[in-house]
Amino acid sequence: MNKEVITHGFRQLQDRICKRLESIDGRSLFHEDLWDRNDGGGGRTRVLSKGEIIEKGGVNFSEVYGDVTELMRQNTEINGNSFYATGVSIVLHPNSPHLPIIHMNVRYFELDNGKYWFGGGIDLTPHYVVPNQAQQFHAGLKSVCDKYKSDFYPRFKEWADNYFFLPHRDETRGVGGIFFDHLNESEGLSKQEIFNFCVELGDTFAELYSYQVDKGVQCKVNSEHIEWRNLRRGRYVEFNLVNDRGTKFGLISGGRTESILMSLPSMASWEYNKAVSPDSDEAKTLTHLKKNVDWLNYS
Amino acid sequence: MNKEVITHGFRQLQDRICKRLESIDGRSLFHEDLWDRNDGGGGRTRVLSKGEIIEKGGVNFSEVYGDVTELMRQNTEINGNSFYATGVSIVLHPNSPHLPIIHMNVRYFELDNGKYWFGGGIDLTPHYVVPNQAQQFHAGLKSVCDKYKSDFYPRFKEWADNYFFLPHRDETRGVGGIFFDHLNESEGLSKQEIFNFCVELGDTFAELYSYQVDKGVQCKVNSEHIEWRNLRRGRYVEFNLVNDRGTKFGLISGGRTESILMSLPSMASWEYNKAVSPDSDEAKTLTHLKKNVDWLNYS
Numbered sequence: 034m035n036k037e038v039i040t041h042g043f044r045q046l047q048d049r050i051c052k053r054l055e056s057i058d059g060r061s062l063f064h065e066d067l068w069d070r071n072d073g074g075g076g077r078t079r080v081l082s083k084g085e086i087i088e089k090g091g092v093n094f095s096e097v098y099g100d101v102t103e104l105m106r107q108n109t110e111i112n113g114n115s116f117y118a119t120g121v122s123i124v125l126h127p128n129s130p131h132l133p134i135i136h137m138n139v140r141y142f143e144l145d146n147g148k149y150w151f152g153g154g155i156d157l158t159p160h161y162v163v164p165n166q167a168q169q170f171h172a173g174l175k176s177v178c179d180k181y182k183s184d185f186y187p188r189f190k191e192w193a194d195n196y197f198f199l200p201h202r203d204e205t206r207g208v209g210g211i212f213f214d215h216l217n218e219s220e221g222l223s224k225q226e227i228f229n230f231c232v233e234l235g236d237t238f239a240e241l242y243s244y245q246v247d248k249g250v251q252c253k254v255n256s257e258h259i260e261w262r263n264l265r266r267g268r269y270v271e272f273n274l275v276n277d278r279g280t281k282f283g284l285i286s287g288g289r290t291e292s293i294l295m296s297l298p299s300m301a302s303w304e305y306n307k308a309v310s311p312d313s314d315e316a317k318t319l320t321h322l323k324k325n326v327d328w329l330n331y332s
Numbered sequence: 333m334n335k336e337v338i339t340h341g342f343r344q345l346q347d348r349i350c351k352r353l354e355s356i357d358g359r360s361l362f363h364e365d366l367w368d369r370n371d372g373g374g375g376r377t378r379v380l381s382k383g384e385i386i387e388k389g390g391v392n393f394s395e396v397y398g399d400v401t402e403l404m405r406q407n408t409e410i411n412g413n414s415f416y417a418t419g420v421s422i423v424l425h426p427n428s429p430h431l432p433i434i435h436m437n438v439r440y441f442e443l444d445n446g447k448y449w450f451g452g453g454i455d456l457t458p459h460y461v462v463p464n465q466a467q468q469f470h471a472g473l474k475s476v477c478d479k480y481k482s483d484f485y486p487r488f489k490e491w492a493d494n495y496f497f498l499p500h501r502d503e504t505r506g507v508g509g510i511f512f513d514h515l516n517e518s519e520g521l522s523k524q525e526i527f528n529f530c531v532e533l534g535d536t537f538a539e540l541y542s543y544q545v546d547k548g549v550q551c552k553v554n555s556e557h558i559e560w561r562n563l564r565r566g567r568y569v570e571f572n573l574v575n576d577r578g579t580k581f582g583l584i585s586g587g588r589t590e591s592i593l594m595s596l597p598s599m600a601s602w603e604y605n606k607a608v609s610p611d612s613d614e615a616k617t618l619t620h621l622k623k624n625v626d627w628l629n630y631s
Contacts (some may be wrong), residue, residue, distance in 0.1 A: 066605065080604045089604070142538075201589045263599065271593070271599075274573035275583065284574070287574045290500045291605045294570070299603065300562065303596040306365065307386070 034224050039141045040096050040119045042228065043295055044077070046235040047094040051079055053239035054092070057246060060085035061310050064093065068289045078287040078292040086132065090125035091295035097288065104285045109278070113144035113228045121235060122279065124296040125242065130262035131252035132271060133159035133207065133245055137238045138279060139231040150225050152214035155238060157245070158207030160265045162316055162321035164331045166248050171328040173241045174211050181222060181230045189213045194324040199272050204322040206272050218309035248320050259314050263302035339395050339418045343376070345534040346393040346420050348380055352538035353391070356545060359384035362391065364412065367588045372398035385431065385545055389424035390594035396587065403584045408577070412443035420534060421578065423595040424541065429550035429561035431505065432458035432544055433568055436537045437578060438530040449527050451513035455496045455504030455535060456544070457568060459561045460613055461620035463630045465547050466507040470627040472540045473510050480521060480529045487578050488512045493623040498571050503573050503621040508534045522531040560614050565600035572596065
């Protein structure tokens with residue numbers, strides 16, 4: 034299976050996800066921008082804004098290639114002389130503080146030295162953590178993982194706990210999900226099977242989000258909820274700009290800045306040394322932002 | 333001159349600056365938090381919020397020391413076995429879009445191998461650039477620089493242009509100012525003279541800001557100004573989290589996160605692919621966000 038087939042598959046995945054998200058939102062449609070990368074390749078950025086459910090959401094497809102620069106060699110695990118990378122990357126920021134932020138990314142890398150790998154991940158960042166919704170989310174991810182390899186879910190869940198983590202806050206970004214990288218035939222799966230796994234995850238994404246929307250959309254919103262949502266978005270900004278390797282790779286590899294930073298919310302806030310009341314919903318959420326929570330069996 | 337004297341001088345500088353800023357604001361006072369660093373040292377964080385002029389402003393003093401960690405060695409220019417660092421660091425976010433964000437930092441580093449150096453900088457980030465105010469700001473910095481060494485202003489002005497720059501936006505953060513690092517006796521100045529230069533800059537800071545406040549505080553504010561202020565703040569967040577070496581050093585050297593990130597505004601926003609009207613004040617500001625503008629002789 035060659036890179037053209039993979040690229041085409043990811044492009045189609047973007048189409049299906051956008052269509053499904055437009056149907057979930059019910060009001061706004063995606064706006065599309067095509068862009069070219071100076072040094073090779075380009076992308077198809079789609080942004081939905083001011084929707085009924087989604088305040089700002091982006092679903093990016095990109096296909097970039099060219100020389101591996103010195104900057105890339107120093108700052109990423111990319112080596113070799115030239116690279117090819119394609120993928121779909123999504124972040125949705127909902128209006129309601131009772132709906133979670135969600136992220137998904139699937140990607141394929143190929144180097145001129147013949148090495149290739151797939152990577153990706155899905156994670157959920159509730160403004161307010163609701164344990165049984167986190168459980169449902171993890172159960173959905175596990176059921177996709179289990180079709181391909183029995184250790185995928187536990188390995189990738191742990192990987193997500195470690196990846197979606199803000200060391201300077203000693204907090205996880207949200208309730209995690211799965212994260213994986215450098216997947217190739219050394220897993221005992223064919224290239225086609227790993228590709229299928231990525232695509233199936235992509236097709237599960239909108240369904241998992243739809244469930245979260247159904248659960249939270251009726252909850253009443255007050256000004257404290259909004260304030261807390263904005264502070265939680267501030268943390269999201271911190272993660273994406275300080276810790277996220279995908280953002281870093283995008284910015285230093287000459288990706289399109291507007292497409293990369295579409296992951297940032299419309300508005301975010303910071304408050305010096307914010308204190309939360311004991312036993313408040315905000316305080317409870319903070320207790321959940323930990324690694325190694327067994328969400329599947331949470332009780 | 334030993335590190336204790338320098339540290340004491342910086343602590344007193346913080347006192348004077350806070351007093352002067354409280355007088356400029358006229359409403360709010362600084363709130364002080366003392367903190368200890370686990371691995372040695374600590375700081376005195378002072379935050380003023382919800383003022384008449386200043387929405388959120390922090391004036392940090394810190395004195396941190398200990399072993400040079402592997403993380404520090406990889407990510408900064410610090411080597412040797414142990415380090416000592418002290419300094420004062422300031423960011424002010426005003427309420428009015430017609431007043432600029434301002435930053436100042438002076439710092440002293442010492443390594444156990446006997447090396448020492450001073451660093452620092454002041455730069456101005458107007459939400460709307462007003463050339464004759466930028467000119468006044470640069471003139472004030474030049475007059476301090478010129479007392480110490482004739483090439484300080486031109487060298488440090490250029491350094492600031494290159495430092496306070498967002499490569500992914502191809503924009504300067506604002507109208508620049510001065511930036512310097514690794515200053516020591518190789519400048520042909522004594523340690524005492526370089527220290528005096530840092531302190532004099534610090535004492536000039538509040539006066540320079542006071543001038544900016546006087547010029548802008550009467551300007552009328554509408555909702556478009558606020559929207560633009562929030563977008564410009566978003567860029568400030570990007571710089572601080574993606575590009576700023578001081579923030580990076582603080583976060584990886586185990587500094588106090590709340591003190592380091594007090595530089596972030598109360599609220600910031602991002603809009604995908606924001607377009608500005610031709611000839612608008614916003615468009616004019618964008619044309620000013622360039623390196624190598626000769627603000628002193630701007631006409």
